[in-house]
Amino acid sequence: MGAGEGTIVIGARSRGRGLYSTSRGVRVALWIVFALFSFPFVPLVVASFAFRWHWPAVVPTEWLWTARDASTVPVGWAYLFSRVSRLGPAFANTTLIGVAVASLAVALALPAARVIARYDFRGKSFFEFVFLMPVIVPQISIGIGTLLLFLRLGLVRTHVGVILAHLVPTLPYALRIMTAVFQNLDHGYEEVAQTLGAGRMQRFVRVVLPLVLPGVATAGLFAFLISSNVFLLTFLVSGGRIPTLPTMLFSHIESGAPLDATTAGLVVIVSLPGIAFLLLTDRLTGQRLSLASLGAPVQPAVGGRR
């Protein structure tokens, strides 16, 4: 099975041709889809700037900037950016954990992906299957099991514990993306370097690494994205002591009212890693990189032609 190819789409853009015409009905349907998926964020952005927005008002009755002097306690953005909200630590934790998880995931996945892409060996499909399991096995089973294990190892309520826990859902993505990168790698360059007298280390550092660097960055970005979106594993392993953006949003949804200004502002902040991901991957070394890699881990199991 041709696993790997097509998981990263580079410069793939179908050409417009007169042969195909999209009917009026389809066009109208697409506009409805556009409205359905773009509108939901509008009320939240509006709500984040509202001071008073009670039932049954369709628009806020008082805005944050007109009420600033009237309020005794900070609301909405003012609250979020105050010390009390603990948004600062949550943002710092999410970033720090995400960067650590991405670095570790790439460092662990790189040698394995290279071996899987280059060699045929007995048990290869078994390893590929085991490496995709964390995406399929219920997160709650892994999460509660991890909590019990980490209680014994003294890793609960520590950053190290959360980082280690996040490796499990991120490694399958890092592995699949890096395997695809190594499969597409032209070994000719390495052989040329060898005939020119480059040693093993020199070939890896001067030839292979620069060639796979965009792929490494991609794998790292996916690992960062997944880590910054994980809720349950953090919630269980952090024991409430290490707030991250998702766990903070969880407690606000649990206790907040609909269209609550603070929760709405927090939603915008929690979406930032994802938005940064989209902007970065679009720019990355001029390659158009596909979000479809989020489906990559199970492709060895599904196989088929792509």
Added chain:
Amino acid sequence: MKAGGHRVAIVLGLAPVTAVLSLLFIGPLLVALAQSLGHAPIYGVEEFPTLRYYAHVLGSSRFRIALLYTLYYAVVPTIVSTVAGVALALALRHPIRGSRVLVAVLRLPVVVPYLVGASVVVALFANGGLIARVLFALGAIGSTGDFPRVLFSAGGWGVMLVYLFKQIPFTFIVVSAALAGDGAQYEEVARSLGATPVRALWHVVLPRVVPAIVTASLLVFAFNFQTYEIPYLLGATFPNTLPVEAMRRFNAADLSRRPEAMAYLMVITAISGVVLAAYLQVYRRWERGRGRS
């Protein structure tokens, strides 16, 4: 390349990931398994090996109800997002005016946490949410109580809306990438050989992207079957899904109930595995029937 003289390189390459996943993935599952079989001395439970907790869980009507709701909350959004995502990918396979903007809009839900989807659904569909307010302003409802209960109801509409918000775009993106991959020109060939648009779509375009459709729907189902926070936040107090029931038992004040929670986890894992394996099996049989594999 054959393994031949590269055995050391292969072992060294695979060792780090294998070690890490053994400790952090297999390890936790074994701990949960041991507790579910009665090995939990820290809670004063030491009756290993016993199947008593499994018997208790599987025999309870609460478990059976939770299982039905878990399947219902998982399967319905999987079918809807697969159909809608594939339809969208097909409609957008040739660029039209505005399609770039639409694709950009559809990428956002994929990269934000599910909890963002939950906030969106609460803001719109709560009884005091924006849709209820618009209906009130239009005179369609007289109070918050007249708005149908979308959230916190056994119907699970709120839960499923969150899934659809994330998963229709996800399916669209995975299937679109497959459509844009190798073989995109076959449709043109079929059309120029006289195939009608519908025939070309059904016999040439769709079969090529079936693996992508299976990939997307498999991941979507696997996620929906086991997620905790969305049904916990937006589902009913009772009935709710298996993960919510498991967490409730895990957090119970009486720690000796934890083995029961672990039995829940193992059963959730087993059922999810069986359903996914059966789905893959059906798909592989279909592929063989078509003469590929």
